[in-house]
Amino acid sequence: MGKGDHIILNHYEKLAKSFGEGPHCTMQDQVIRQKEIQFFTQEITRFCESKSKPSKILDVGCGNGYLLEVLEKSFPNYTLGGLEFSPHLFEIAKNRGLERAVVKQGDCREKEFWPHKVDLVITERVIINLLSWEEQSKAFQNIADLLHEGGLYLMSESFRTPWIQLNKGRKEMLMDEIPISPHNRYLSDKLSSVLDRMGLKEIEGIWPSNYLSTHFYLSRIFSGAVKPKGGVGKNTLFLEFFNEALPSGIGNFSPILFRVFKKVA
Numbered sequence: 001m002g003k004g005d006h007i008i009l010n011h012y013e014k015l016a017k018s019f020g021e022g023p024h025c026t027m028q029d030q031v032i033r034q035k036e037i038q039f040f041t042q043e044i045t046r047f048c049e050s051k052s053k054p055s056k057i058l059d060v061g062c063g064n065g066y067l068l069e070v071l072e073k074s075f076p077n078y079t080l081g082g083l084e085f086s087p088h089l090f091e092i093a094k095n096r097g098l099e100r101a102v103v104k105q106g107d108c109r110e111k112e113f114w115p116h117k118v119d120l121v122i123t124e125r126v127i128i129n130l131l132s133w134e135e136q137s138k139a140f141q142n143i144a145d146l147l148h149e150g151g152l153y154l155m156s157e158s159f160r161t162p163w164i165q166l167n168k169g170r171k172e173m174l175m176d177e178i179p180i181s182p183h184n185r186y187l188s189d190k191l192s193s194v195l196d197r198m199g200l201k202e203i204e205g206i207w208p209s210n211y212l213s214t215h216f217y218l219s220r221i222f223s224g225a226v227k228p229k230g231g232v233g234k235n236t237l238f239l240e241f242f243n244e245a246l247p248s249g250i251g252n253f254s255p256i257l258f259r260v261f262k263k264v265a
């Protein structure tokens with residue numbers, strides 16, 4: 001157990017009660033949600049196509065099982081698993097009618113938190129829920145140990161440097177800083193070299209890691225700066241238009257980065 005576990009457990013209990021098995025449960029912004037799904041599915045496809053036998057995929061911190069359900073439909077031949085810490089979200093994931101995915105309650109800070117090795121691990125905004133570097137590095141080491149050599153670790157996690165840049169952009173427009181939530185601890189730029197020492201070598205993804213930067217600039221800075229008093233703030237045609245009109249991955253304004261690591265000997 002960690003020092004901030006009560007914060008995490010209370011936070012996800014509230015979300016479980018408010019959103020149940022829906023896609024909004026841990027992510028209000030559905031552009032981010034959909035882009036995360038695309039990132040994971042295309043990286044899984046690229047990785048698994050190069051394998052001769054079906055792969056074992058584990059979603060660490062699977063929440064209410066929303067992503068697992070999408071993966072189950074997209075990858076009918078693969079073995080899927082999900083680990084979840086919050087008892088409330090675990091119950092929802094267990095009862096959502098997954099046909100093949102095995103869901104277990106557990107803690108990724110515990111050594112050997114999964115009963116067997118896997119080919120691919122996903123974390124979707126999970127490591128940032130561990131509120132000290134000691135706990136985060138334990139989880140990374142456990143993930144590295146769980147992967148077969150040549151296996152892949154796909155992360156969608158938040159980082160401090162782009163968060164600072166995002167708030168610089170907001171300050172220019174006289175907007176308040178977006179704080180880091182009490183249930184999050186963002187990661188540092190030095191992560192790649194630390195993971196390298198654990199045997200997780202960063203490789204180039206199909207998308208650049210800052211893929212969401214354009215969306216973050218548009219949704220967290222630009223739209224607020226031009227919105228007239230009383231205008232609609234969220235899920236606007238404005239946002240839809242500019243997200244389509246502009247290329248993705250411009251600047252460094254997205255705290256959430258998509259990164260890909262390969263387990264080496």
Ligand SMILES: C[S@@+](CC[C@H](N)C(=O)[O-])C[C@H]1O[C@@H](n2cnc3c(N)ncnc32)[C@H](O)[C@@H]1O
Nearest residue numbers: 026061062063066067085086107108125126129
């Ligand atoms: C952003 S949510 C993941 C969303 C999920 N993939 C989905 O499809 O909705 C992060 C999850 O990590 C879980 N988590 C937090 N600490 C954990 C730990 N130590 N071990 C395993 N899971 C943990 C949280 O309970 C939460 O469900």
